[in-house]
Amino acid sequence: MPQTADTGRDAHSAGTSVLSTPAGLRTTDLLSIGDLSAEEILLILDTAEAMQEVGTRAIKKVPALRGQTVVNLFFEASTRTRTSFEIAEKRLSADTVNVVASGSSLAKGETLADTVRNLEAMAPDVIVVRHAAAGAGHLVAKLCKARVINAGDGMHEHPTQALLDALTIREHKGCFDGLRVSIVGDLLHSRVLRSNLLLLEALGAAVTVCAPATLMLPEAARFGVRATTSIDEAVDGADVVMLLRIQLERMQGHFFPSLREYFRCFGMTAERLRRAAPDAIIMHPGPMNRGVEIASDVADGPGSVILEQVANGVAIRMAVLYLLSGGQGG
Amino acid sequence: MADAVVLRGGRVVDPANDVDGHVDVFIEESRIAGVGVDLILPEGVREVAVPDGCVVCPGLIDMHVHLREPGQEHKETIATGLAAAVAGGFTAVACMPNTEPANDEAGVTRLILERAADAGLARVYPIGAVSRGRAGEQLAELGELHEAGCVAVSDDGQPVASALLMRRALEYAGMFGMPVIDHCEDMSLADGGVAHEGFRAASLGLRGRPAVAEQILVERDIALACTTGAAVHIAHLSSRAAVAAVAAGKASGARVSCEVTPHHLALTDEELDAYDTRYKVNPPLRETGDRAALVEAVRDGVIDVIATDHAPHHYDEKLVEFDQAPFGVVGLETAVSVCLDRLVHGGVISLGRMVELMSVNPARILDVPGGGLSVGAPADLTLLAPDLPVQVDSTTFRSLGRNSPFDGRSFKGGVAATFVDGRAVFVNAAVSGADQLQIGA
Numbered sequence: 001m002p003q004t005a006d007t008g009r010d011a012h013s014a015g016t017s018v019l020s021t022p023a024g025l026r027t028t029d030l031l032s033i034g035d036l037s038a039e040e041i042l043l044i045l046d047t048a049e050a051m052q053e054v055g056t057r058a059i060k061k062v063p064a065l066r067g068q069t070v071v072n073l074f075f076e077a078s079t080r081t082r083t084s085f086e087i088a089e090k091r092l093s094a095d096t097v098n099v100v101a102s103g104s105s106l107a108k109g110e111t112l113a114d115t116v117r118n119l120e121a122m123a124p125d126v127i128v129v130r131h132a133a134a135g136a137g138h139l140v141a142k143l144c145k146a147r148v149i150n151a152g153d154g155m156h157e158h159p160t161q162a163l164l165d166a167l168t169i170r171e172h173k174g175c176f177d178g179l180r181v182s183i184v185g186d187l188l189h190s191r192v193l194r195s196n197l198l199l200l201e202a203l204g205a206a207v208t209v210c211a212p213a214t215l216m217l218p219e220a221a222r223f224g225v226r227a228t229t230s231i232d233e234a235v236d237g238a239d240v241v242m243l244l245r246i247q248l249e250r251m252q253g254h255f256f257p258s259l260r261e262y263f264r265c266f267g268m269t270a271e272r273l274r275r276a277a278p279d280a281i282i283m284h285p286g287p288m289n290r291g292v293e294i295a296s297d298v299a300d301g302p303g304s305v306i307l308e309q310v311a312n313g314v315a316i317r318m319a320v321l322y323l324l325s326g327g328q329g330g
Numbered sequence: 331m332a333d334a335v336v337l338r339g340g341r342v343v344d345p346a347n348d349v350d351g352h353v354d355v356f357i358e359e360s361r362i363a364g365v366g367v368d369l370i371l372p373e374g375v376r377e378v379a380v381p382d383g384c385v386v387c388p389g390l391i392d393m394h395v396h397l398r399e400p401g402q403e404h405k406e407t408i409a410t411g412l413a414a415a416v417a418g419g420f421t422a423v424a425c426m427p428n429t430e431p432a433n434d435e436a437g438v439t440r441l442i443l444e445r446a447a448d449a450g451l452a453r454v455y456p457i458g459a460v461s462r463g464r465a466g467e468q469l470a471e472l473g474e475l476h477e478a479g480c481v482a483v484s485d486d487g488q489p490v491a492s493a494l495l496m497r498r499a500l501e502y503a504g505m506f507g508m509p510v511i512d513h514c515e516d517m518s519l520a521d522g523g524v525a526h527e528g529f530r531a532a533s534l535g536l537r538g539r540p541a542v543a544e545q546i547l548v549e550r551d552i553a554l555a556c557t558t559g560a561a562v563h564i565a566h567l568s569s570r571a572a573v574a575a576v577a578a579g580k581a582s583g584a585r586v587s588c589e590v591t592p593h594h595l596a597l598t599d600e601e602l603d604a605y606d607t608r609y610k611v612n613p614p615l616r617e618t619g620d621r622a623a624l625v626e627a628v629r630d631g632v633i634d635v636i637a638t639d640h641a642p643h644h645y646d647e648k649l650v651e652f653d654q655a656p657f658g659v660v661g662l663e664t665a666v667s668v669c670l671d672r673l674v675h676g677g678v679i680s681l682g683r684m685v686e687l688m689s690v691n692p693a694r695i696l697d698v699p700g701g702g703l704s705v706g707a708p709a710d711l712t713l714l715a716p717d718l719p720v721q722v723d724s725t726t727f728r729s730l731g732r733n734s735p736f737d738g739r740s741f742k743g744g745v746a747a748t749f750v751d752g753r754a755v756f757v758n759a760a761v762s763g764a765d766q767l768q769i770g771a
Binding site for chain 2: 111112134136156157194217218219
């Protein structure tokens with residue numbers, strides 16, 4: 001099977017599995033989208049498409065991870081992501097254990113390192129970790145032999161979110177090359193943004209980011225994106241409009257004066273959306289603040305693919321778990 | 331004449347006395363008794379050959395270390411910190427007051443000096459707190475601290491936030507000839523950051539500490555030094571903007587001096603990619619342009635001193651999430667190697683300039699003995715081995731701290747021996763011919 005890097009761009013354009021797609025992943029942990037080549041990203045998307053079918057069966061289960069133990073180690077509140085991982089694991093027949101911060105020994109003062117060493121002593125195969133500190137997944141991976149999946153580490157990354165976003169975009173747009181993607185919201189604190197920038201750049205999309213100057217991505221040019229504080233400019237001609245959550249506590253940090261003013265200046269309304277491409281899709285990683293970063297008629301409108309993102313999350317996580325466990329694509 | 335020794339045949343670098351050449355150093359009764367050729371020596375003086383390639387210089391002085399005792403002896407003790415100091419070529423260190431309790435009263439100062447005397451290795455010059463409990467509210471009793479042996483005052487990791495308190499501290503400490511040493515950072519701008527604010531922190535999702543936070547306090551302190559006529563010393567300069575501020579202050583005639591650490595001269599925030607907490611330090615490792623500006627300021631003289639900010643931590647404390655790890659790196663046992671390799675062999679400065687930065691200027695700024703091999707001065711000497719290949723192995727450190735950003739790296743240059751009061755307090759077995767340097771033991 002030829003494995004030339006040069007064919008990568010064609011693979012993006014085609015948006016489907018072609019000859020250059022590798023059989024499996026080189027990395028054993030998924031801590032960052034940077035761990036993946038463009039071809040590996042496409043392999044995950046292709047595998048996820050195959051996994052989607054499992055969710056439509058009467059018995060939603062395949063034996064791919066039978067006998068494997070997966071620990072969902074969540075130090076931060078999460079409903080969507082944890083549920084999505086757990087459903088993915090169960091559909092692959094893995095044995096799953098959920099460890100949440102409030103019920104763990106971390107609440108009793110144990111360090112993350114000791115928590116991980118104790119889990120490791122029980123020989124898990126995969127640890128899915130969410131933590132408020134950037135790089136927490138790196139620390140977990142350093143301390144254990146289990147494969148580690150980063151389910152969100154502070155402001156750093158959320159790789160499976162970017163992958164499920166990509167799957168959703170591909171379903172609607174077919175390819176990424178030259179696709180105009182605009183990302184609007186709290187860029188500074190967003191791990192979803194960082195994973196998406198790496199992924200969209202690898203697949204050749206043209207990204208514009210937009211936020212108030214106080215929540216702008218620092219050194220945006222070095223990330224290879226166009227940056228603007230004008231929402232109209234950001235939306236103009238966009239094929240994909242992705243909104244990011246505004247965290248309510250940011251007002252205390254003087255990032256913006258009020259939620260009311262945020263919505264007035266940066267909220268996505270049907271009126272603003274008219275500047276986008278006629279078939280533009282609207283995305284949001286959730287949880288949404290209706291009437292802050294997104295108006296309800298946009299969230300519930302014809303272009304919204306927000307619930308498709310959630311549905312694709314299960315398939316993406318199945319694909320990642322399967323491939324990281326040595327599964328082969330195709 | 332068991333007390334009399336002559337060090338023969340080494341290159342002596344003593345910029346304070348304008349000496350750089352192969353001359354002899356005569357030590358008698360723990361003091362320098364003569365430097366030159368054809369010295370008239372008494373009968374029976376012991377002759378010691380300086381090992382090939384080694385350089386004799388006035389004892390190095392590290393004016394910014396954390397010895398952790400009293401209160402944090404699991405990180406370091408005065409005895410282990412001083413063992414590390416002499417192994418790193420330092421004959422004296424000035425220790426910061428962020429102990430528990432803080433060195434804000436004479437009893438703590440006396441305890442530090444007592445423990446240092448017990449260790450019998452490097453000299454210790456305590457730095458007293460500016461304010462009680464380093465809380466930034468009420469002046470500590472600086473007169474009594476000075477009397478007990480403090481040579482400068484600083485609130486260390488706590489910048490003196492109030493401009494009024496800083497002004498009063500400069501005026502009041504100035505009466506006793508003590509400089510105020512400030513960790514310059516506007517804490518409201520630093521805003522809980524853990525890395526240099528820039529592209530690297532942005533892509534790693536780490537909260538940034540901007541360079542402007544340092545610049546603002548440097549500029550404020552220089553303005554206050556001008557107003558009061560007192561001396562301010564800026565600790566661990568880290569950014570291009572702060573260097574420019576100091577250069578402007580010096581040009582305007584302010585009594586400002588400053589230091590830089592070996593890690594800020596050698597490393598940048600590019601090291602942070604794997605979230606390795608050994609690179610978490612405050613001020614943070616900054617960008618390539620900042621590092622280049624610091625190196626340039628070492629070359630052109632804007633920077634007066636190289637000091638390590640030796641900050642030992644227990645390994646458990648560093649084996650945590652990057653956000654939660656304490657700031658700080660150890661530096662005593664690697665400073666000479668980093669400076670010889672990167673600065674002297676790197677063609678930035680001469681050996682003489684390195685001795686100015688690490689001995690002459692710290693002695694002058696703190697107004698303590700040392701910095702030159704003048705007749706009658708205490709025989710505190712460092713023997714450098716500029717060509718010695720060194721591979722840093724933190725497991726061999728005398729310091730209890732293993733948190734070195736240079737662990738595993740190789741350098742050209744090291745320390746051959748360290749003498750305090752004419753007595754060998756460290757001899758490096760890796761230097762051939764060093765065994766005969768065991769003098770005065």
